[in-house]
Amino acid sequence: MQTRFYSILFAAIAAFTLSGCDLETGPVEKFDNYLQGSWVSTRSPSFWETEENRGRLVIGYNYITINGSVRPFDTGYTKNIALKGYSQESSSVSSEKRGTLFVSDKAVLKNVVFVRWSASSEYMLTVGTVPNDETFRRE
DSSP states (O other): OHHHHHHHHHHHHHHHHHTTOOOOOOSOOOOOGGGOEEEEEOSOGGGOSSGGGSOEEEEOSSEEEEESSOTTSSSSSOOSSEEEEEEEEEEEETTEEEEEEEEEETTEEEEEEEEEEEETTEEEEEESOTTSOEEEEEO
16 A cells, blocks of 8 residues: 555656646746846945945846945845845836835845936946935946
C-alpha cells in the first residue's frame, strides 16, 4: 500500500515538473525597463563633501541600491545594499512617465513617487515630492 502511495506521489511530482509549472504567480514585481540603470544626482558638486557622498541610485530588475545622500531616501532606508523592489507606472505621455517606486527595507514596504522625463537627449528621474525631492540623470 505504501509503495503505491509513493508511486502516485512520484508520478504527480513528475507530471507537475514536466508541465512547466504553469501556476499563476500573480504580477511580476520588477522595476520598469526605462528605470533600470545607474542614476546620479544633479545637485551641484559643491553640495557634496566627497564624491562617495554624491547621491546615486542603481536600479536593477527587482532591486534598488541607494548610495550616498539621496532625498527622499536619506532617512529610514538602508544604504549601499540591494533592496528588493518594483515600480508601478500610473501615467505616461510621450516625454514623461509617472509612477511609484516600491522598496522593501527591513520587511517594510515603502513607496516613493517618481517622474521619468527627458531633457534634450538625456533621461532624467525625479523622485519624491516637493520640497523633499531629488532629480537624477542617467549615468
